[in-house]
Amino acid sequence: MASTISWADQAVRDELIALKHHQPFVYGLTNYIAANLSANALLAVGAAPAIGAALDWPSRFAAGANALWINGAALMSSGPDTLQTAARSAHEAGRPWVLDPVAFGAGSPEYDAAIRSLLPFKPTAIRGNASELIALAGGEGGKGVETTARSDDALPIVQRLAKTTGAIVAVSGPVDYITDGDHVLATRGGDARLTQVTGAGCTLGALIAALLANTKSPLQAVGAAHAIYKVAAERAAHARGTGSFAVAFLDELSLLDPAN
Template structure:
């Protein structure tokens, strides 16, 4: 297993590529996380569009640089909208990221629907340990949208799942682990307040989609997004006390990462 941080030149170069390429990233996410997700993309230099308005689901995934689907978007979008976005992205060759929010928390019909999206071959699947173990067919049970399992305990399941489905799988936690089934990368860092700000994990899915396009590689893109997010969270945490100030500072720091060098 290798370790990646913001200090790695490839990580900094990959993050800078987001601003250089300015990708159009289309997503379906829940209304709770939409604002932060859009601001995270804008901070990195990407252009977001969010929602299932009119014929967006059939046109935007084909023309976008990348797509992400947060399955909690079922709060305001129907199942067919999510399937249409996933299908259209897959058929157009647009890389897309799946965030299986709350899978394994006991809602069987919801879990079955989320699993059905795997047929459209997401480039990256990211979530917490409980979600990913459950999506892979394990018995881990989430507590609503929160994990009951540490990310380190999910590494074997994540690696096996990635190999079986041919996608990159990224588990978030005190340490993030990202695997394509052959290589696994550990990304340390971050701040505990990421778990206390609504939509922080969801927004990471949007940033991952942008980074996958910018780097042209699903594993490297996921690593870049997670390492940049961890660095921005650490910097935000170092200068704030409360969770509200932290959320704003996180976006600020993401927007400033390209203005700092490796020594910072």
């Protein structure tokens, strides 16, 4: 049975309070399509982002940052060894890190193998759409970066995935589910235009990493990231189209006040 979580919950607000207080340094390897939105979203909530694989950043920044996120599409411009270096460095330094296996199971065996090679470095959280996470758990994947399954359908599978990996696993959809294998959080709402903004899903991984940086409960932190994302999208509903929605979404992230 899932427990509902939303912006109205003090636990969610407390996670954002901690983020804004600590202003964590969050390092990311992501694709060039999502990098700008990811960086701006982190700045909007008070984190300090660095993105990219310049020289020794994957080893130094991954170990020295407060948290790391790796989006699989970083392989568009970096090799598997770069992602492995970052994951290994974070793991060995005891830093929380997030894996987003974007497009996993979409029919690219070499890519899928590169993503699987990161699992031994024990991601703190894994987030994705239903098809990606079903495929990561051994099932059938989706169509490119789009899901062909619903988050409701994926829930029992992601619960098993959480137990086998030791990670908090979060599946996005009309209802987002976040689980450690035993406990399940659910958050509803948002705005459908999130699916029409390039990099919006990828950016959620960055926000999860920021909230994991200074939390006592990884499950609550990942749940809070989803709840914060939903409420910012809802408050951006006044935007006329998808372009202005993306800007309004960043505005609403920056305007979230845990006291109100």
